[in-house]
Amino acid sequence: MLAYALKRLDDLSARDTVDPRPAAPGVAVTLRGLAKAFGETTVLLGLDLHIPAGQFVAIVGQSGCGKSTLLRLITGLEQPSAGRLWLGERPDASAGACRIMFQEPRLLPWARVVDNVAVGLEREGSRLERLERAREALDQVGLLDKAGNWPATLSGGQRQRVALARALVSRPQLLALDEPLGALDALTRIDMQALLERVWLRQRFTAVLVTHDVSEAVALADRILVVEDGRISLDLPVDAPRPRHRGDADLAAIEGRILDHLFREQRAA
Numbered sequence: 001m002l003a004y005a006l007k008r009l010d011d012l013s014a015r016d017t018v019d020p021r022p023a024a025p026g027v028a029v030t031l032r033g034l035a036k037a038f039g040e041t042t043v044l045l046g047l048d049l050h051i052p053a054g055q056f057v058a059i060v061g062q063s064g065c066g067k068s069t070l071l072r073l074i075t076g077l078e079q080p081s082a083g084r085l086w087l088g089e090r091p092d093a094s095a096g097a098c099r100i101m102f103q104e105p106r107l108l109p110w111a112r113v114v115d116n117v118a119v120g121l122e123r124e125g126s127r128l129e130r131l132e133r134a135r136e137a138l139d140q141v142g143l144l145d146k147a148g149n150w151p152a153t154l155s156g157g158q159r160q161r162v163a164l165a166r167a168l169v170s171r172p173q174l175l176a177l178d179e180p181l182g183a184l185d186a187l188t189r190i191d192m193q194a195l196l197e198r199v200w201l202r203q204r205f206t207a208v209l210v211t212h213d214v215s216e217a218v219a220l221a222d223r224i225l226v227v228e229d230g231r232i233s234l235d236l237p238v239d240a241p242r243p244r245h246r247g248d249a250d251l252a253a254i255e256g257r258i259l260d261h262l263f264r265e266q267r268a269a
Contacts, residue, residue: 026054026206027097027173029074033083036069043069045230046083051223053088053173056200056207058217061227062262067210068178070227074208075100075176087174098174103182105163107151113162114138114147120166137165140199157188161195168199175200177209181216193219197242214262218255219244226261234261 029051036044043066051057059067072078073085075098087097099120107116117134124130138144141161151159160180167175177196181189197220200207211217217224218238226234236258240250 025173026204027088028053028086029174029206029208030086031074031083032085034073034080034085035082036066036073036078037081043230044073047232049225049232051206051208053206054204056209056220056222057225058209058211058221058223059225059227060211060214060217060258060262063212065227066230067227071100071176071178071208071210074098075174097172098176099167099170099172100176100178101163101167101180103179105151105159107159107162109151111151112147113143113149113151113154116151116162117165117169120169122170124170133169134165137169138162140168140202141165141195155188157184157192160184160192164192164195164199168203171203172205174206174208177207177211179210179212182212189216196220201242214255214258215246218251218258219246224254224258226258228262234258 029049031047031049034044034047034049035042047070059070061067069078073080077100090097107113108119111119114131114134117137118127118130120137121130121133125133135144135147138147141164143158143161143165146154146158146162151162154162163180181192184192193216196207207220209217209220221238224234224236224238225232226236236254238251238254240248240254244251
């Protein structure tokens with residue numbers, strides 16, 4: 001089964017990644033002295049970080065390290081206690097440039113699939129225009145034939161594809177991904193990883209992924225940030241060419257380095 005899954009990922013990654021329509025450029029993300037505290041508990045400590053436009057960054061770390069808080073600050077869902085954040089030239093995350101995809105698809109059960117995707121357009125254009133764009137987004141994620149279905153009739157992987165289409169329908173400059181594949185089974189997760197990579201290669205938005213899965217981070221990202229005790233303790237580029245192949249020695253070495261870094265204290269004890 002593992003051999004099949006790896007071949008499936010390679011086959012999916014090798015598909016055509018050219019989109020004939022111009023994509024919205026990604027947006028750079030810059031943090032200077034960014035800190036976040038909840039009451040007397042400090043979660044992030046004066047972070048300095050620059051993410052170039054169009055880069056795919058993965059943030060990993062043990063539970064409670066502050067990685068999801070960092071993502072929420074980048075997307076404007078939380079406000080910093082200190083420091084500054086810029087998206088491009090704007091000193092905030094409120095310009096409509098970013099969308100976020102969560103672990104739960106959060107679909108409206110009373111709305112059909114195409115209407116769930118159209119919600120991402122926030123009433124841009126006429127209803128017919130929004131539905132047409134929603135169908136285009138569903139086509140990108142391979143679910144155009146499910147446009148008229150109710151969410152309850154879909155599998156878990158299909159519901160996450162709908163959530164991805166809803167995030168992408170407005171062609172965001174920044175896509176934030178908060179453990180979006182964590183609840184999926186292994187094979188569906190591999191399919192979704194390949195889908196995320198293909199869509200990112202087409203649209204070239206800036207992507208920031210929070211994940212507990214180091215192998216997923218290595219498979220998808222250009223750069224991996226390890227967060228520990230509220231700080232970025234490791235900033236590691238991933239220069240492997242795409243499409244990437246699971247089991248590749250270079251990828252395995254990067255994964256091993258990250259795991260060694262995360263568990264170095266336990267191994268030294």
